[in-house]
Amino acid sequence: MMDVFFMERDPYAPIRHCYPVDKVLYKGKSPYQEIMVIESPHFGKVLVLDGVAQCDEKYEFIYHEFMAHVPLYAHPNPETVLIIGGGDGGVLREVLKHPEVKRAVLVDIDKEVIEVSKKFLPTMACAFDDPRVIVLNEDGYKYIQDYENEFDVIIVDSTDPVGFAHVLTTEEFFRYVYRALKEDGIYVGQTESIYYHIEIVRRVQKALRKVFPVVDLYTVVIPGYAGYWWTISVGSKKYDVREPKREVKVQTKLYSDEMHRHAFLPMGFYQKLL
Ligand code: AG3
Known part of the structure; x- marks a missing residue:
């Protein structure tokens, strides 16, 4: 064979x-x-x-737990969360584990990703029917321009920044994100591998620094992406994000308060390249 x-x-x-x-x-x-x-x-x-x-069935929890729980635990009371992209539902599933969350809006431009995920990846796409969820199939870049002082946490779970997802990593976009966040809001977005995409990580960090007073970066190893340390960039209006602000209570497979801190460990000479 x-x-x-x-x-x-x-x-x-x-x-x-x-x-x-x-x-x-x-x-x-x-x-x-x-x-x-x-x-x-x-x-x-x-x-x-x-x-x-x-995302893959075996390791999706790693990416989804760290995309959701790091910003949500870095916030003292995340009630309103916006997810841009994330049509597979993995980040949404994790976000909804927080009882503090009263409303989670998921804006994914591609309805078919949601439909295919519901059919083939039901363990990820399992939270769309939660009454706290609003799903919109719109362009996230346009959607966000209508909001001011609205969200506690904004999570951008996009595809790689090529083609239509590129705008979600620009300074213009981060200015809209800043405005759409409440005065103590937190943004995170996936920003590729520190080894293979350092130019992208550097470009995004630079753009974030022009907009947010607190900018950070954490990493997590995701076997399915083959990039070793995968980066998640943070822009925060007020809080330092390196420590959980609440006791970690959600059920997870990898995320914990220790792993939260660990994800921010300095990355030696890579840190200097950013
Ligand atoms: N979104 C980010 C995937 C990036 C993969 N990139 C790569 N393998 N080069 C994933 C969506 C999961 N909810």
């Missing part, structure tokens, strides 16, 4: 993540991107957008 491999199309990475697949469960094209769900012996089902792996 011949082995069939998936090879990622990450235009920025100097390496190619490649692993065996058993089946292609879904392949379609939305108005925005090519959507695929593959089944791999190691990762389980993997959601692939425009050839780039977004």
Whole structure:
């Protein structure tokens, strides 16, 4: 029997993540991107957008827990949360674990990502029916321009900053994010690998520094992205984000108060490159 491999199309990475697949469960094209769900012996089902792996059943909890719990625990009372992107529902599932959250708005431009995730990745896309959730299929860049002093936490769970997701990493966008946040609000967004995408990390950090008084960066290792330390950038209007502000009570597989602090450990000479 011949082995069939998936090879990622990450235009920025100097390496190619490649692993065996058993089946292609879904392949379609939305108005925005090519959507695929593959089944791999190691990762389980993997959601692939425009050839780039977004999340896999085996390790998705790592990315989703750190995208959600770091900003939510860095905030004393996160009641209103906006997620831009995140159509697979993984970040939303984690956000809703906080009883403080009264409203979670998810704005993903691509309705088909949500539909495909509900069908093939039900353990991730399991929170859309929660009464606290509002789902909008709109352009997040446009949506945010209508809000001022509205959200406690804004999480940008986008695809890589190529094509239509690029605007979500610009200074102009961060100015809208700043305005849409309440006076003590916190923004986080995924900003690629410190090893393979240092230029992107540096560009985003620089843009954030022009807008937010507190800018930070934390990292987490995500096996499915093959980038070793994956970065999540932070812009905060008031709080230092390195310590949880509340007792960690949510059920998680990896995130904890110690892991929260650990994620901010200085990164040696990489720190100086930023
Ligand atoms: N969003 C970020 C995926 C980045 C993957 N990039 C890469 N492999 N080069 C993931 C969405 C999960 N909710």
